[in-house]
Amino acid sequence: MNAGSIEATWLRLLDKVGVMRHLAPGQNLVAGNGQLEGVVRLADGRDWDVLELIPWLLRHDFADDRAYEAATGRGSLARTAQQLRPGDAALIRYQSVSPDAMSGQPPHSDTEDEAVTRVHQALALMAAYTAWPHFIPAPAAFDAATGLPPGPGTELRLPAETALVFHDGIPLPAVTADDEALHAHVTAMAAGAGKAAFFDRNPLIVGGLLMGCPDDDTDNTYLLDQEQGWLIVAVNSDDAPNQLGLMPVTHLERPSPAARILRNYAALLGLEGWDVPPPVPGRARSGGKSKGKKSRGPSPAERRRRARTPQALAGALLRVRSLTAPPHRPALPVQAKPASASEPGGPAAQYREWRRAHFTRNTRVHLLDEHGQPSGPVYGPEAIEGVTFTRRRTWVRGTWVNEHLPPRPGSAPTYALDPRLVRSPMES
Known part of the structure; x- marks a missing residue:
């Protein structure tokens, strides 16, 4: 990510989280030498480290997400990336960002690498907490993670300057499989093995975090930023059991698997068929004693009450949109025939083939x-x-070609559920 791009993105995200509203008159975020300011003066006269100010401004959002996890008990489902619901956007973002960025604690060392790491962690934190969440239900998750985006040169636009896409986890080996190997993963998923949380304890792809670039367009959309994005990944290892994380991805225009997934998410966001978020559950009435007092956000009891509502599970608290309309299947002329896996004049196909979404x-x-x-x-x-x-x-959507034929011979992938993932909450 080049310096000019990260500076522009940094300033836009600082504005979105509210830093600009708290600055003292005349205080800028860019110094006279063109470098980003590390410490700024606020309107109340205090000097703050910018990396500590960011989580302070987001503290109410963190509290809302913790309340949702406590009220619903869905934290373990989010960590295993299975049976997700639209409201789980709160858990996905809270559990995937860096704890160091959320705490705003001083760096462990004064090295340049540490400073750069803190900036990038704060960038991901702001992107996640300003993103408009979009949920892809389980039946479409496999196609979303393994499908092909539009061809090179296609203009992709986002409905917001930052967008979060998430779905049930798809095993990384299936996501990165080539066309010849993908059919075996499809067979395993169709047999029910895809409900297991991990494929040989490899990571799961759970979604992505996308950035948009403002332009002169008037339809309230943003060009996909090709410089930076993040994959949301669930990992399971002895060092990091059941953890979500954000994996940075740069140069989205390149034909890498990570860039392909993020471009596919961006294209999906341009489809019709995303539903309208449900209404936000009603707020409790405020008592007369609180009139005129400085707002400190909802009380813990109010946060828990809202988190327990059906609207919250459906995504109301974060205005989550869900992909509800089925993918379009083009109407064909009467004379048209479905494409065959074999070349005209060549030998007849012997096995079924999976055609990617x-x-x-x-x-x-x-x-x-x-x-x-x-x-x-x-x-x-x-x-x-x-x-x-x-x-x-x-x-x-992805589909079988010559489905009446047998699958290719060979060993099918083995989807194994780590025994630690099937413990009840009381055993944790």
Whole structure:
């Protein structure tokens, strides 16, 4: 990530978490020599280390997330990245950011590497806590993590300057598998093994954190920042049992597996079919004694009350959107045939093949009338572009080609559940 890009991103995120509102008159975040200020003066006259000020400003958000975990008892599910619900966005962000960044404690050493690490941890913290969360339900999680994004050069836009995408964990070996090996992972997942938390104790991909760049567009969207993003990863090892973390990913335009996943998430955010977040549960009435007092955020009892509501589990507290509409499957002309795995004139296919989820370009899609019904045909002589159909990028789910044939021979992946993950909360 180049210095100019990180500086611009740093300043935008500091503004989003509220640092600018607390600065003393005339206080800037960039010194006269062009370097970012490490210590700033606030309007109340105090001097604060910027890296300590950030978690102080986010303290109420941390308290809300802890209250959600305590009230719902879903912390272990988030750490194992299974059976997630939209409201678990609170747990995903709270458990994946760096504890050092959340504490705002001074560095362990004065080395340059330590200073750079603290800045990047604070950057991820601000991105996670200013992101608009989006939840992908379990049936679509595998395609979201293993599918192909639109081709190079495609402009990808986000609905917010920072966006968080999360779903049930998908084993890393399946995410990075090539086309020839992916079919074995699909078979294992379909057999029910995908419900296990870890594939030979390898990490799980749980989602991603994306950054957007402001531009002159007027539709309230942001260009995907190709310089920086993060994968949300669940790890299980002797040193780090059942932990979530953010793995930095740079140069999203490159054809690496990590960049592919983040670009796929960005493309999914541009789809229609994300639902409207549920209404926020009603707040308790404030008593007359609190009138005129400085707001200290909701009381612990109020936080617990809101966290226990059905709306909270559905994502109301963080305005979580869920992907509810099924992926589009393009309408085909009557004469069209599904593609065959074998080349024309070549030998007949012997095994089924898995075709990854992918995006199409300029696919014909029905236009609906005032009653929500198709206004006419998509293909044929009576199909009229702009009247009965339009064209847009669509997402096609992964599917078997020649499903009637047997799978390729070979040993299937073994999905093994670590015994530590099946303990009850009382045994922890």
